[in-house]
Amino acid sequence: MAAKKKLIKKEAVGNPTARARNELGLISDGSIEYTYDDNGLVDWRKMVKQEFLVPNKQKTKETDISNLADKDLLILLGGIKNLAQIRGFSKVEYRVYSAAPDYVMTSCGITWLPNYETENKEVYFEALADASMSNTKSFARNFLAAIAENRAFVRCVRNFLRINVVGQDEMGDASLLTESNSASTATSAADPHSLLSSVMQEKGVSFDDLKKKLVTEGKIKEFEYKSLQDIPKSQIFALIKRLKTIKG
Structure with a gap:
């Protein structure tokens, strides 16, 4: 009796997380339901899932996000990452422009996949963000580089996708705004x-x-x-x- 051949599972070639897209550059596997604005562009703000929205506690005491305007909301980092994956990108780059014990400035540049919104052309978009002792809070002060990196990423995605809701990672501690003595150097550098x-x-x-x-x-x-x-x-x-x- 001939021995059975052992099946060998081959790994996928290329990007295993890549998703099929149509001629418009939109995901075509039926998993995404796109929402559009009056100009026919994707309304990326409305594409943010409710689970990734939280109240901005520095502006409101309301806890029900359905009762809040965009100016009183914050987007969690997970929501920004989800949007970036849906939009599609081929590369993310970070550059550090200033690094000190109390201040870090970083840029995030994303190469976005072509779609109909960009006339089917690949687009590179970059944003700058910083983190200092005066615009971070609690334990985050010990991770200024990571905070600056996240802020730059969030800002890059938000601005490119025309989203006016601030990212939670971009928020600092409002109570620190009055602490001018220890923060004066960082504020100037910012x-x-x-x-x-x-x-x-x-x-x-x-x-x-x-x-x-x-x-x-x-x-x-x-x-x-x-x-x-x-x-x-x-x-x-x-x-x-x-x-x-x-x-x-």
């Missing part, structure tokens, strides 16, 4: 303009040099920025990133 100024000094770049470069590239008009403080915070990260590439 200002993006201060960080940009510090990097410019490190690289020997003056405000006039920076402004002239941006005007030459057609990024701004000649008289658009009169001082460093006029530069929008949304553009500061990109400028810091470019300055960091300048070799000493």
Whole structure:
């Protein structure tokens, strides 16, 4: 009698967590029910499951989330991760821009899969976040790097998916806002303009040099920025990133 052949189970090639998507870039296995806004785009805010929403206790005493507006809600980290998986991404990158015992600034960049919302093009989106002794609470003060990383990830996903509900991981301790003595250094460092100024000094770049470069590239008009403080915070990260590439 011939011996039975032992079946060998082969591991899946590629990403085992990848899910089938249709020509629009949406999951097509029937497990996800998408909700759309008036413009025909996915309403990612409404895609957040109720189990991942909690009251913002710094703003309200109400415990029933069905009675709360978005401004009084917080999204748990699990909800942000769930949305990111549904939207689909191919890569997540983190960069540390400032690290000290009492302050950490980190960026999170995500390469999102193509879908109809981005004209079927792959899109890279990045966000910046920080953690300091003045904007964290209790035991979190011992894990500033991890907190900054989570905040950057949450902010990156929220902003890209147009979600205006704040992530729970982005919240600090409101009671610490009055503790100015021990937190003054971190507070100053947390200002993006201060960080940009510090990097410019490190690289020997003056405000006039920076402004002239941006005007030459057609990024701004000649008289658009009169001082460093006029530069929008949304553009500061990109400028810091470019300055960091300048070799000493």
